[in-house]
Amino acid sequence: MASAGLEDSSPIVNLTDLGALRGSTSTSVWTERTIYQFLGVHYAQSTTGENRFQPPKKVAPWKGIKDATRHGMPCPQLKLLSTFSGKAFAPDLEDCLTVSIYSTDLAAARPVMVFIHGGGFHEGCAKNQTAEFLLERDVVLVTVQYRLGPLGFLATKTVRIPGNMAMMDLTLALNWIQEHIDRFGGDPKNVTLFGQSAGAAAISALLYSPKVPDGLFHKVILQSAGSASPWVWDTDPVGSARAIAIKAGCNATASLEEMEQFLQHVDIWTLLRSFMDLKVERTVSEGLDHVGGNRLVTGDYHGFLPDTPWQFMKQGKIRKNIPMMAGVTKHEGTFLLTTVYDHFKRTGQLDDPHFVKYFLVDAVNKFLGASDSTGALGGYEMRTLFTERELNSGNFADLAEGLIDLAGTILIKAPLLREAQANSRVNPNATFLYSFDYVGEKTRFGYGADTSHYPFDGGVHHSNDKLYLFPYPSGQPEKLNKNDTAMAKLMVDLWTSFATEGVPTSEHLTVNWDTMKHYAGPYLHINYPLSMGENYYEEFTVASDEKRKRS
Incomplete structure (x- = not known):
């Protein structure tokens, strides 16, 4: 009642x-x-x-x-x-x-x-x-x-x-x-x-x-x-737990049970500081795929x-x-490229044209956690994301668009597409794919921090889509301008109609958003004007492709 x-x-x-x-x-x-x-x-x-x-x-x-x-x-x-x-x-x-x-x-x-x-x-x-x-x-x-x-x-x-x-x-x-x-x-x-x-x-x-x-x-x-x-994923969860425990003050020779007892009772903030210190250290030295303590694990108890x-x-x-709806923002890679840029700028390597020209792409792959022992991945990236002039420039700014695509594809776009492809195998008439391409007045680029020193802008940044589903800042829903309000109404229609009937619809949807019919599409470009794409793999090179069209 x-x-x-x-x-x-x-x-x-x-x-x-x-x-x-x-x-x-x-x-x-x-x-x-x-x-x-x-x-x-x-x-x-x-x-x-x-x-x-x-x-x-x-x-x-x-x-x-x-x-x-x-x-x-x-x-x-x-x-x-x-x-x-x-x-x-x-x-x-x-x-x-x-x-x-x-x-x-x-x-x-x-x-x-x-x-x-x-x-x-x-x-x-x-x-x-x-x-x-x-x-x-x-x-x-x-x-x-x-x-x-x-x-x-x-x-x-x-x-x-x-x-x-x-x-x-x-x-x-x-x-x-x-x-x-x-x-x-x-x-x-x-x-x-x-x-x-x-x-x-x-x-x-x-x-x-x-x-x-x-x-x-x-x-x-x-x-x-x-x-x-x-x-x-945490690929070495026990090792991660021990490393965090040692940073928090646990004896390095403690048994597994002693270490667990220590972690059970250690002060929350000591535990969280130790985790974050290790996260930063391992990201820089070994890459994102070697971080632990905030990851899923397989074979849990x-x-x-x-x-x-x-x-x-x-x-x-x-x-x-x-039924599944799945999608990305157009420039997902700008989210982590800020961290990449800050790290290599801090080490002085971005000021070395030789490093930028010959080693930066491989270093970024490692930083992002993409395994590439043969160099094949880096080779394909160099062939598809960068021009010869850009690679020879030795200048990070000339490589920015390609690196945005690289980071966005590794971290988000390729894994997201896998989810949709798998679901469409067993739910072929109920899997809807999209790319959120709309540039509004606001952006989450930098999440409030100063971004003026970066040689790239945020584009359609990671989590910009949320601006049209939830008020930002929270509790201030009146902050959208006319165009952004129209986008929010469209997004709300699509999300809530899918939740209601399993099919995203809106009176503002001016194209037929069809379900996935093959391995890479079709998919909806959420933008003004709305349009359909056929090959989602084009989203993997969207920033570098658009740069070439402009030049």
Whole structure:
């Protein structure tokens, strides 16, 4: 049962076997619909103390009416250290497994959209994604928090630190949604998962995990990631755990059990600082594929991922009857190329024309985690992404467009295409592919940091698509100009109609967005004007191709 309080500003829901929640209201941005919101609702118990690194436990019932008018505390992450040190927060920093639910009709049975945030598996929270855009349509939005960094991903593959804990968090959250979403006006038989970056990779893991039963979700939208990306997997989880423990102060000769006991009880911030220090060191010295502590693992103790999704795809073990939307932003590579540029500039190597001319492409491949022992990959990249004049220039700026394509393809575009290709094998009339190409007034390039020193701009940057699904900054939905508002209305239509019927539609969709019919298309270019492409591999060279057209 659900009810509303004084002037509908204090809605109350009663959850079977749990207790009552008091929410609050907000307003949709274009038609001022009343949104009932229940924020920071626990789906699991605290993971502090002996529960650290353990599978999540269902939240216990409570008495009375629980306040759900404020966002839950973000899961611990080094970036928010100053936030966590504030006195406004509860002392239990690991009590963060919450969902936030948004609905415009608590008595309906509407499609449910569950958003899984990105952030490289070590950053992010639910409060950055609110409902003022999406709830212009008749859906229920749920945003989920899961453990981040080593608290959610460290693994020794034993009962003490089993691995993939964050994926178990998400699974428990989906079970909670199945049990309770009807009290918020949602239909548990029509649940769509959508996630961006690491959130999309997490959805792939959920799709292919034998521990996730059918029926927890029914459609998926993957934005800017696939699980085959080199930044998704920890190839040496026990070694990573030991390296983090040693940095945090553990004796280097400690036994596995002693090391696990140390990690179980070490201070959160010491643990997170040690993880981040190791992450930076290994990225620079060995490449993104050698980072650990914030990655999925195969062969975890509880069998959540006995193998990678890519292995399941090759074996044809693909979940049937799951419609999929999948796509990227046009210039995904600018996101990490900033880190690449800063590193090689700091070492002085970008000031060496000989290094830039002969070794930069190989060095970038290694940095990004792309294995190339024979040099074949680098050779193909040099042939397809750069002109002879650009390569001979010895100047990073002349190579920027090709490097944008290189980084975007390795980290995001190629792994994303694999996901869509696999799904279309068993769901041939229900797999929709897109590239988000729209350049609006805002960009997430640099994520607020100064970008003026880079010899390239952000283009259609990683996560720019989210600007048209969720207000940015959060809670400021009125900030879009006329053209950007039109794009947001189109995006909201496409995403919510797919969640409703499994087919993305809109009165503003001026072309026929057909499902994937072959290995690389067709696919929709989300831009003005809208258009269709036939060969998604053209997105792998889009920046360098456009540069050549301009010259």
